[in-house]
Amino acid sequence: MSRRSGLRNVTKLRRKLRRMPDEIEKYVKPAVVAVATATAVDAASIVRKNYGDLAASIEPNFSRDGLSALVGPGAKGVKAERRVGRARARGKQLNLSGANQDLLFQAHKGAWIEFGTKGSPSKGIAPHPAYPFMAPAWDMNRSFGIALVRDAIDAALASITKG
Structure with a gap:
């Protein structure tokens, strides 16, 4: 369920902050x-309850x-998906625990709901319309988040320069 936030130079900022x-x-x-x-609370309130x-x-x-966060359904399953991808790239099979399999399923289910599906008429699978919940949650918190992080950086820099 990862979606680029549209913010530029985030990686450069993180490198500077780490130093x-x-x-x-x-x-x-x-x-x-x-x-x-x-953002997670707002997304949970927007998503359809059914x-x-x-x-x-x-x-x-x-x-x-x-200094960064990934927010979404099954966000912690992204690490498990990366491990599976690396194992497949090396020609190996990797078995995941039940908890990790559930996290991956939630991540994929969230993507299907957020972006919709085309369906398959030949197999009798109807298309599913998109019901976005993560993008609106980020849109609601974007300006608040940018201002909050900017103020935190300013306060930290002021504290450092004072000595």
Whole structure:
């Protein structure tokens, strides 16, 4: 369910923040957590309730450095999917645990609901219309998130320059 946020130079910013003292992390991590959590809560409130446990599977998955997050259904299953992809690229088979299989299923189910499906008339499978929930949740939190992270960076830089 990953979707590019449309923000430019994020990777460059993360590299710069990693090189700066721990003071940056003290200010920026809570801002990233707040934005990711708000986006997950809004997405869970937007998604249609007749899709079962999809709303419960929407969660943020934070990077090791805590300066970025992936939000969506089964977001923690992305690591499992990457492992499977690497194993297949090497010509190996990788068996996932039941929990990881469920996370991957939730991620794919979220993508089918967010973007819809074409269906297959030859197999009798009807198309499914798109019901976006992640994109509107990000749109609702985008300006709030950018302002919050910008303020956190400014506060951290002010704290560092004071000494």
